[in-house]
Amino acid sequence: xxDVSLLFKIGATGILIIIIDKILKSGGKDDIAVVxxxxxxxxxxxMVINLVNKLFTSVKTLFQF
Amino acid sequence: xxxxxxxxxxxxxxxxLVASTMAGFIYSERLKYRVFQLKEIxxxxxxxxxxxxxxxALLPDAFxxxxxxxxxxxxxxxxxTSELLTNNEYENVYAAMNSAIDLTKEKLYVNSDDxxxxxxxxxxxxxxxxxxxxxxxSLTIANLKKQITISExxxxxxxKMYRSLGFSFGAMLVIALL
Numbered sequence: 679x680x681d682v683s684l685l686f687k688i689g690a691t692g693i694l695i696i697i698i699d700k701i702l703k704s705g706g707k708d709d710i711a712v713v714x715x716x717x718x719x720x721x722x723x724x725m726v727i728n729l730v731n732k733l734f735t736s737v738k739t740l741f742q743f
Numbered sequence: 744x745x746x747x748x749x750x751x752x753x754x755x756x757x758x759x760l761v762a763s764t765m766a767g768f769i770y771s772e773r774l775k776y777r778v779f780q781l782k783e784i785x786x787x788x789x790x791x792x793x794x795x796x797x798x799x800a801l802l803p804d805a806f807x808x809x810x811x812x813x814x815x816x817x818x819x820x821x822x823x824t825s826e827l828l829t830n831n832e833y834e835n836v837y838a839a840m841n842s843a844i845d846l847t848k849e850k851l852y853v854n855s856d857d858x859x860x861x862x863x864x865x866x867x868x869x870x871x872x873x874x875x876x877x878x879x880x881s882l883t884i885a886n887l888k889k890q891i892t893i894s895e896x897x898x899x900x901x902x903k904m905y906r907s908l909g910f911s912f913g914a915m916l917v918i919a920l921l
Contacts, residue, residue: 690918698911705904721919 684729688722756921760913767909774898774905776852781894783817784853784861785887792880795873802836802869803828816850823847840865857894860886 695718702711787809794805803825810821823843824836833839844851844858851858864883867876 687918687921691915694911694915694918698908698915701904701907701911705901707904721915 684725688725691718691722691725694718752921756917759916759920760910763913763916764906764910767906767912770909771902771905773852774894774902777854777857778891778894778898780817780851780853781857781887781891783813784857785884785891787813787817787821788861788864788880788883788887792877795876816847819850820844820847835870836865836868837862857887857890860890 695715698714698718699711702708702714790809790812791805794800794808795802798805800808806821806825806828810818810825813821820843823846824840827833827839827843828836833842840862844862860883863886864879867879871879
């Protein structure tokens with residue numbers, strides 16, 4: 679079964695990244711805001727990479743006769 | 744439901760959150776200290792000008808008397824300069840001031856631009872007549888005023904940002920570890 683807590687984690691991370699982006703942009707540090715956004719995307723990718731890997735392997739086993 | 748392990752987890756999260764928020768606050772305090780120290784230096788430079796133009800004091804004595812009237816860490820900076828000048832270890836005021844700044848560096852929150860303004864003043868101290876030094880003093884004070892305006896603007900802009908950034912990074916860490 680899919681773990682629901684992962685969804686909540688991703689949602690909370692997204693909200694926090696939006697807040698950090700707003701704070702940095704209001705402080706006039708637009709370039710750092712872009713870097714923070716990228717870091718957030720990477721963090722979320724790291725969270726879901728296991729699931730993606732599982733999906734690919736299950737698709738692969740599906741086509742193995 | 745809330746067993747021992749869960750309790751420890753929650754306490755750890757709170758500790759991380761508090762620590763990162765504190766780090767943000769402490770970092771934003773540095774900006775305040777910079778403005779405070781620049782104002783203290785400005786006042787000290789005015790007093791040094793008085794010591795030189797009206798009292799005609801010798802430079803080590805002038806530095807000593809303005810050190811007595813200043814607060815830490817500016818007090819220590821001028822005390823060190825006075826000591827180094829009295830001991831005759833250095834060729835000129837610039838060299839003495841430079842090593843005094845090196846000695847008190849970890850207590851000074853001013854950046855290299857601010858330090859350059861003071862070092863520029865020390866390059867001409869004791870090497871010209873009162874009129875020449877007075878013109879150098881007015882240049883230094885104008886530069887210091889500019890630095891104070893810049894640092895105040897920077898403080899107002901960034902003090903809130905650093906505080907909320909500290910909290911946000913703490914919350915990020917907690918979510919990543921949860």
